[in-house]
Amino acid sequence: VTAADPWDEVSSSFIFTVAHFGSLFQGGTGTEETPWQISTPAQLALMSLSLESHYELINDIDLGGDNPAGPFWHAGEGWQPIGDFDSRFSGSFNGGNSSIVGLYIDRTETYQGLFGMMGLGASVSNLSLKHVDVTGTVFIGSLSGSYNGAVIDNVHAEGQVHGINDVGGLVGSSNSSVSNSSAKVTVTGGTGVGGLVGTLAANTIRNSHASGAVTGQSSVGGLVGHARFGMITESYAAGTVVGFGDGIGGLV
Numbered sequence: 001v002t003a004a005d006p007w008d009e010v011s012s013s014f015i016f017t018v019a020h021f022g023s024l025f026q027g028g029t030g031t032e033e034t035p036w037q038i039s040t041p042a043q044l045a046l047m048s049l050s051l052e053s054h055y056e057l058i059n060d061i062d063l064g065g066d067n068p069a070g071p072f073w074h075a076g077e078g079w080q081p082i083g084d085f086d087s088r089f090s091g092s093f094n095g096g097n098s099s100i101v102g103l104y105i106d107r108t109e110t111y112q113g114l115f116g117m118m119g120l121g122a123s124v125s126n127l128s129l130k131h132v133d134v135t136g137t138v139f140i141g142s143l144s145g146s147y148n149g150a151v152i153d154n155v156h157a158e159g160q161v162h163g164i165n166d167v168g169g170l171v172g173s174s175n176s177s178v179s180n181s182s183a184k185v186t187v188t189g190g191t192g193v194g195g196l197v198g199t200l201a202a203n204t205i206r207n208s209h210a211s212g213a214v215t216g217q218s219s220v221g222g223l224v225g226h227a228r229f230g231m232i233t234e235s236y237a238a239g240t241v242v243g244f245g246d247g248i249g250g251l252v
Helices: 006-024 041-049
Strands: 036-038 054-057 094-100 104-105 114-117 123-135 136-141 144-162 164-166 173-179 182-190 191-194 199-200 202-206 216-223 226-227 231-234
Touching: 006 041, 036 041, 036 182, 136 199, 144 164, 164 182, 164 226, 182 191
Parallel strands: 036 054, 054 094, 094 123, 104 123, 114 144, 123 144, 136 164, 144 173, 144 182, 164 191, 173 199, 173 202, 191 216, 199 226, 202 231
Antiparallel strands: 136 144, 136 173, 164 173, 164 199, 191 199, 191 226, 216 226
């Protein structure tokens, strides 16, 4: 027996409760000063309905992994990422030093991760992602497929991520800053495959590291697969790196 999908319940009920959006959370008002408080998987999914708001995780939550009885099985495709290329997450998410366990995605689509794409002004901080299992095509990461103009600080992931191009243990493609973060993630892909970030398009990585095994074709690195622009400081990689083309490095 497959468990009922909480997102179906949330989606249908939301039509009738749009004026009372805040009542669906544990507390808060959605502002930077008093963010919406999240304590359940269904409340986490609600973030997709207000991409510019501010959120705070107040306890560990379990998304069910690849268990068909889990809350976000979606016929085997798993979690639906928050935001995409056309509608990017631009708010903030403070993990409160809590964990999200069992993020599972298996989609032949781009921009896959907890967040599909994060845009200008977005931030994610103080979060751990445990037992991650994410599979997609291009722009694939445990935390976010891609982000542009956003900030990631003190975010840590462990598990596995698989894709084709721009695949990273934490982020697929970065045009923003990453600091004080890490990934212990097995990463496989084609081009632009990195233990922490697949492709670093611009900005910085500081005080961060990756320790998972990384395998790809070309532009493969223990920390960053392909560094176009940007700066890497006080960071390192400790995992094995295997590649079969050009641009293979222990760090970049």
